[in-house]
Amino acid sequence: MxxxxxxxxxxxxxxxxxxxxxxxxxxxxxSNLDKTKPEDIIRLASYNIRTKGDKGDKSWEVRLNALVDVVRRNKFDMFAIQEGRTSQLKDMMILNEYSYIGRDRDGDNKGEHCAIYYKKDRFKVLKHGDFWYSETPDIPSYGWGARCRRICTWGYFKDLRTGKKFYVFNSHTDHEATEARRQSSFMLLEQVRKIAKGRPTFCTGDFNATPDEEPIQLLLKDSLLLDSYKCTLTPPKGPSGSFYAYDKTGKTAKRIDFIFVTPKIKILSYHTIDDDIKYNKYSSDHFPVMVEALLK
The missing domain is CATH 1.20.5 (Single alpha-helices involved in coiled-coils or other helix-helix interfaces)
Structure with missing residues (x-):
């Protein structure tokens, strides 16, 4: 019984x-996520900061303070910028917890940069370099009918918390020449394979193309890169569009800013940060996009 x-x-x-x-x-x-330590997560953003020249509440002198607030409020560990001129980078030295790598695209130490900012107490730069999107990638040059010289800055970093190593490639492709954008996609894939050699890699930037357009499709047809907006483990936060052109309704925003990753990077979250609307202060005509990522 x-x-x-x-x-x-x-x-x-x-x-x-x-x-x-x-x-x-x-x-x-x-799950591996259960074992994740918060301090192992990398908060990385792509941020077109808008070059100088606008007036009034859109002037750089006004926007600088809003930009500093965005960076610190959202606790970026790293952020990759586009359109920053040498004088703007000097102004951004008030973000003294960060250092950066990258040179200007025009070769005169005045032009726009695709600089990569990183927390000095967390990351160490092991190697870095630049190439131009053109038939002569080793020197400042125009490529395939582009309106402007276009540069990619890359860095090889060591996370001092975890000891893990990874690459970041930061780009700004041409806004006018479709062929230049196409060829830039091919070149980015080629350079990531050549330089990173299979190591975990982030590819950030303003690609001046939406997800359904050919330059982005070319990147995603290749098995090398994934769109972090699509592969995040949690639903994306914020508006879908990133280029909002100072329209605070956000209705006209287009998703042309991307963070692509290799499969060795796990995306925990994706956020389009619309602080410019929330706090009614312009930092740029683009919203930064940010991921929380883990290196596998």
Missing amino acids: ICNMKCSINKKYYFLLLILLFAGGLPAKS
């Missing part, structure tokens, strides 16, 4: 365990 009762209880208990297991209430083995 006692034996039968025990057997009956054991069967009921086993059956309950099976129900919980297949219902997801009792995972067969703990």
Whole structure:
């Protein structure tokens, strides 16, 4: 009688365990996310900061303070900028917890940069360099009918918290020449393969193309890169568009700013940061886009 009762209880208990297991209430083995330490997560953003020249509340002198607030409020560990002129980078030295790599695109130490900013107490630069989107990528040059010289700055970093190493490639492709954007996509893939050699890589930038346009499709047809907006483990936060052109309704915003990653990077979250609307202060005509990422 006692034996039968025990057997009956054991069967009921086993059956309950099976129900919980297949219902997801009792995972067969703990997820890697359960073992994630918050300090291992990298908060990385792509941020077209808008060059100088606008007036009034859109002038750089006014926008600078708003930009500093955006960076610090959102606790970027790294952020890759586009359109920053040498004088703007000097002004941004007030963000003294960061250092940066990158040179100007025109070769006169005055032009726009695709600089990569990083927290000095967290990351160490192991190597860095630049190339131009043109037939002569080693010197400042125009390519494939582009209106402007276009540069990509890259860096190889070591995370001092985890010891893990990774690359960041930061680009700003041409806003007028379609062929230049196409060829830039091919060149980016080629350079990532050549330089990073299979190591974890982020590719940030303003690509002046939307997800359905050919330059982006060319990047995604290749198995090398994934769109972090699509592969995030949680639903993207904020508006879908990133270039809002100072329209605070956000209705005209287009998604032309991207963070692509290689499969060795896990994207925990994706956020289009519309602080310019929330706080009614212009920092740029683009919203920064940010991911929380883990190196596998």
